[in-house]
């Protein structure tokens with residue numbers, strides 16, 4: 001059994017108290033980390049990837065449990081993924097977010113896992129997601145305790161992979177997050193929450209709490225999320241595709257966002273997608289053009305599951321299926337193909 005390291009645990013009962021405790025503890029040696037569901041942080045602490053001196057539990061903070069689904073949709077950061085999956089209104093309004101949440105981990109983990117924790121999920125890498133002894137045997141790596149990147153030894157930065165399923169979808173939906181600290185509050189786009197850097201992948205400051213996420217009014221929008229993973233029952237994504245499109249009454253695209261997950265240290269938006277699609281119907285021809293536009297931007301590194309070249313090759317079919325799903329096709333057969341890796 002791998003034991004947790006020693007740490008101090010505090011359980012604030014309000015957002016103000018949590019921000020004050022975080023400001024105080026994060027300025028001290030060893031720093032502090034927030035824990036929501038703990039499904040990422042606790043295993044990481046056991047493996048000594050993250051060793052905060054203080055852990056601040058968010059379960060008692062009522063301000064993090066908002067749910068508003070009229071017009072814009074606001075979800076508190078402590079909303080569990082199970083709550084999202086079971087929410088019939090969300091299923092109608094943001095199908096892509098429900099699909100993304102439903103594909104995270106397992107039902108047991110989703111009962112604990114939160115949307116805030118999923119957005120702030122640590123980046124992953126074959127050389128990092130290992131026990132302390134395994135990492136010690138290779139003299140660690142740049143992301144924790146070492147100085148070399150074993151994926152690209154001349155790389156000045158860590159290339160660990162953004163492996164969150166909901167972040168690409170929330171970015172495609174144009175969502176924003178509210179960050180609160182003892183010093184004040186700011187609101188930023190989900191797209192601006194991330195850096196393409198495996199060690200510094202969040203722009204969130206250590207003293208900030210992600211309070212909630214707001215998705216703009218979805219009238220006229222359709223969305224879908226597709227994911228590649230080894231085990232259909234549960235596994236981190238090795239590629240993900242999130243699409244959100246606004247269609248007019250004639251079913252022509254007014255706006256479209258296409259975001260790739262798990263191919264870089266942050267979700268990557270295909271910036272040309274909206275211009276390619278504008279004013280056109282989501283026809284098979286347009287979908288093929290969008291899949292072609294996405295393909296060169298997906299440059300996965302050799303540091304997660306599966307062979308690198310195959311993961312890249314899978315970007316075209318994943319984009320194709322996600323767009324067909326968003327346009328309302330029956331994609332049951334394609335889902336089975338992806339789950340059984342028959343491509």
Ligand SMILES: Cc1cc2nc3c(=O)[nH]c(=O)nc-3n(C[C@H](O)[C@H](O)[C@H](O)COP(=O)(O)OP(=O)(O)OC[C@H]3O[C@@H](n4cnc5c(N)ncnc54)[C@H](O)[C@@H]3O)c2cc1C
Nearest residue numbers: 036037038039040041105113114117118120164165210235
């Ligand atoms: C076996 C297994 C399979 C998994 N599969 C997947 C998968 O397929 N897809 C996927 O996306 N994830 C997966 N995960 C990772 C994890 O379960 C989810 O990402 C989950 O949503 C994390 O949420 P949490 O509340 O448990 O986060 P926690 O572990 O509590 O926190 C995660 C990180 O977020 C920070 N944090 C949490 N809440 C806040 C907040 N409000 N403000 C600021 N920072 C905060 C924490 O400090 C920590 O750094 C898997 C985990 C396991 C163990």
Ligand code: SF4
Nearest residue numbers: 125141149150158159
């Ligand atoms: S990408 Fe390099 S530095 Fe980052 S975790 Fe992997 S081996 Fe370590």
